[in-house]
Amino acid sequence: MSVITVENISKQYIIDHKKGKGVNTLRDVISENFRSIFGNKKDQTTITHEEFWALRDVNFSIEQGDRVGIIGHNGAGKSTMLKILSKIIQPTTGTVRIRGRVASLLEVGTGFHPELTGRENIFLNGSLLGMSRTEIKKQFDEIVAFAGVEKFLDTPVKRYSSGMYVRLGFAISAHLDPEIMIVDEVLAVGDAEFQKKSLGKMRDNSASGRTIIFVSHNLTAVQALCNKTLYFEKGRLIEQGETNQVVASYLSKVSKTRLVRQWDTPKEAPGNDLVRIRRIELIPDYVDDLTHIDVRTSMKFRFEFWNMMERANLNLSLHLNSLTGECIFNIGTQSQPYGKGLIAGECTIPGYFLNDGSYTISMMIVKDTVTPVFVMEEGITFDVEDYREGIAWYGKWPGYVRPQFPFHIKMLEPVVSEQ
Amino acid sequence: MKTHEVVIQPGRSERHYWRDLWRNRELLYILSMRDVTVRYKQTALGTAWGLIRPLTTMLIMVFVFSKIAKLPPDPGIPYPLMVLGGITVWTFFSTAFTQISNSVTLNSNLVTKVYFPRLIMPLSSIAISLVDFLVSLGLFILLAIWYQFIPDWHLLLLPAFILLALLASFAFGLFFAAVNVRFRDIAQLIPFIVQVGFYICPIAYSSRLVADKASEWWAPLYWANPMVGIIDGFRWSLLGEKAYFNPQSLLISVSIVLVCLALSLYFFRKRENTFVDDI
Numbered sequence: 062m063s064v065i066t067v068e069n070i071s072k073q074y075i076i077d078h079k080k081g082k083g084v085n086t087l088r089d090v091i092s093e094n095f096r097s098i099f100g101n102k103k104d105q106t107t108i109t110h111e112e113f114w115a116l117r118d119v120n121f122s123i124e125q126g127d128r129v130g131i132i133g134h135n136g137a138g139k140s141t142m143l144k145i146l147s148k149i150i151q152p153t154t155g156t157v158r159i160r161g162r163v164a165s166l167l168e169v170g171t172g173f174h175p176e177l178t179g180r181e182n183i184f185l186n187g188s189l190l191g192m193s194r195t196e197i198k199k200q201f202d203e204i205v206a207f208a209g210v211e212k213f214l215d216t217p218v219k220r221y222s223s224g225m226y227v228r229l230g231f232a233i234s235a236h237l238d239p240e241i242m243i244v245d246e247v248l249a250v251g252d253a254e255f256q257k258k259s260l261g262k263m264r265d266n267s268a269s270g271r272t273i274i275f276v277s278h279n280l281t282a283v284q285a286l287c288n289k290t291l292y293f294e295k296g297r298l299i300e301q302g303e304t305n306q307v308v309a310s311y312l313s314k315v316s317k318t319r320l321v322r323q324w325d326t327p328k329e330a331p332g333n334d335l336v337r338i339r340r341i342e343l344i345p346d347y348v349d350d351l352t353h354i355d356v357r358t359s360m361k362f363r364f365e366f367w368n369m370m371e372r373a374n375l376n377l378s379l380h381l382n383s384l385t386g387e388c389i390f391n392i393g394t395q396s397q398p399y400g401k402g403l404i405a406g407e408c409t410i411p412g413y414f415l416n417d418g419s420y421t422i423s424m425m426i427v428k429d430t431v432t433p434v435f436v437m438e439e440g441i442t443f444d445v446e447d448y449r450e451g452i453a454w455y456g457k458w459p460g461y462v463r464p465q466f467p468f469h470i471k472m473l474e475p476v477v478s479e480q
Numbered sequence: 481m482k483t484h485e486v487v488i489q490p491g492r493s494e495r496h497y498w499r500d501l502w503r504n505r506e507l508l509y510i511l512s513m514r515d516v517t518v519r520y521k522q523t524a525l526g527t528a529w530g531l532i533r534p535l536t537t538m539l540i541m542v543f544v545f546s547k548i549a550k551l552p553p554d555p556g557i558p559y560p561l562m563v564l565g566g567i568t569v570w571t572f573f574s575t576a577f578t579q580i581s582n583s584v585t586l587n588s589n590l591v592t593k594v595y596f597p598r599l600i601m602p603l604s605s606i607a608i609s610l611v612d613f614l615v616s617l618g619l620f621i622l623l624a625i626w627y628q629f630i631p632d633w634h635l636l637l638l639p640a641f642i643l644l645a646l647l648a649s650f651a652f653g654l655f656f657a658a659v660n661v662r663f664r665d666i667a668q669l670i671p672f673i674v675q676v677g678f679y680i681c682p683i684a685y686s687s688r689l690v691a692d693k694a695s696e697w698w699a700p701l702y703w704a705n706p707m708v709g710i711i712d713g714f715r716w717s718l719l720g721e722k723a724y725f726n727p728q729s730l731l732i733s734v735s736i737v738l739v740c741l742a743l744s745l746y747f748f749r750k751r752e753n754t755f756v757d758d759i
Contacts, residue, residue: 105693148595151753157488171593176521185514188507
């Protein structure tokens with residue numbers, strides 16, 4: 062039995078391009094209308110409307126008890142789809158039919174108020190997610206135990222550590238009892254152990270016939286949890302079916318080596334009014350005249366960006382992620398004052414460090430060590446090929462990294478055979 | 481178990497909207513409690529602030545209008561009592577109106593993350609002003625005891641005027657709440673409206689002074705203000721026949737409030753589905 066059918070769903074946004082600030086003020090609208098009344102066409106060129114389809118003609122249906130993963134790049138329309146299913150936004154065209162009680166978790170701890178205590182926030186968040194007070198009371202002790210915040214129940218959550226905050230938020234949602242559960246990346250937070258616990262809890266729930274829709278960048282999590290997968294690209298649903306099959310075809314499509322990206326004028330470069338990226342490049346120091354990167358190759362990551370701020374304390378943070386979405390490492394520079402201008406730098410990733418696989422590099426420019434100014438997601442994509450010497454075993458080398466730490470082995474004493 | 485089917489389509493508002501609203505009454509209660517609790521967290525004086533504000537306003541009014549400008553109160557009523565009666569209902573209306581107008585934008589984090597009937601937000605934002613109102617009504621009672629003022633049967637009509645003030649704040653606030661999502665100018669406009677309202681409504685003075693000048697060109701404009709009837713009526717039910725009250729002005733109030741309420745509700749329901757796109 063289909064619990065969710067989605068027919069011809071499209072969502073269109075109209076983006077106003079205009080000079081100046083982005084927020085609509087009453088004055089803009091009034092003056093705009095005045096202009097059109099008096100037929101003054103001169104100024105109309107300053108405002109252009111651009112149509113943007115966040116989703117285009119999406120069709121699928123979900124059976125009861127299915128655990129469905131939704132994958133795709135940033136901006137592929139995954140979150141828009143979830144928000145339509147959650148009744149938060151209305152589609153521009155099409156119909157969705159949903160049978161059963163839905164709970165959407167688009168955020169951990171939705172509505173948590175920092176001034177309220179853990180106890181008060183459990184009731185607040187629970188009822189926002191659709192639980193009745195009696196339900197919350199019944200599950201209260203279990204929620205608190207799952208989150209492990211017994212001692213801090215009457216402390217305002219603003220004093221919680223970020224880990225506690227996330228655990229409490231997830232614990233509440235894990236105790237919901239809807240027929241259909243919609244989850245957006247909430248598992249991407251929290252420590253590894255808690256993630257495992259949460260995934261386990263979700264899987265247990267689906268054994269009891271619950272339908273789960275799960276959006277994630279983390280393909281490993283999708284593979285662990287979901288039996289079916291939808292693959293979105295640029296607002297269209299381009300593939301659906303068994304998880305392993307869809308994930309494999311996603312990987313084959315996205316694993317394209319892209320070592321250099323350059324923008325010549327600040328206008329077209331990615332960024333914002335504060336910083337713009339000019340060039341990012343990965344320069345491999347190929348071994349033995351090879352033309353591909355393997356586990357021995359050391360690489361230089363070079364970047365250039367325009368800083369448009371007069372005087373800003375900036376530092377960089379690089380994320381090297383596996384293609385499946387796990388962060389392999391994150392390194393940052395010291396914060397330093399920079400004036401307006403083009404800034405360049407580089408960072409070396411040594412050879413004999415990464416395991417074979419596909420990786421992406423994201424670069425974040427941070428102001429005053431806390432405020433991200435701009436994040437360049439998945440700027441560089443590259444593959445690291447396998448290379449082994451003197452080993453007759455060709456199975457997949459386990460682990461995220463493959464460093465060569467020094468071993469020292471010697472024989473302590475020979476066994477003297479008695480003859 | 482019966483599972484009803486939910487259909488999501490462009491332009492289709494929830495068919496069971498009002499039932500949904502009723503189902504979410506617990507959420508309404510919890511959001512109201514949130515606002516009230518948060519308001520007085522980390523304040524040393526707590527709910528005493530609900531007393532301090534009307535009390536100081538009253539003292540200033542008494543000083544400026546009674547001692548300096550020598551405005552006469554309604555005959556037989558102590559001036560402070562008359563002013564406090566006006567301040568009590570006006571503060572109730574204006575805080576409710578302000579809270580409602582900002583309710584959707586203040587809860588934007590919820591609008592983008594969960595579905596619930598959006599009317600819950602303006603409804604729950606009333607709670608704070610109700611609590612403040614009860615506190616300042618207590619203050620009024622204390623002052624009435626001090627002046628040994630004994631209310632009469634008019635007091636029975638008080639709840640009707642309180643409800644009317646509430647409906648008025650809802651009727652005007654709801655419209656601004658929906659517009660505020662798109663045009664943040666509203667947030668700037670509201671304090672201004674409240675400030676102007678304070679002087680064009682009979683708070684520091686009695687409507688009797690205006691009734692004496694019925695031939696002036698601005699007199700009809702004065703009576704067209706829906707708050708005049710509500711404030712006069714509120715004072716009349718507290719202070720009795722000695723307070724000035726023109727039943728005709730009440731008729732104006734009720735009709736304007738009801739028409740605005742219907743229009744605002746219609747407008748809000750029409751806009752609420754696109755809040756998330758504009759917020």
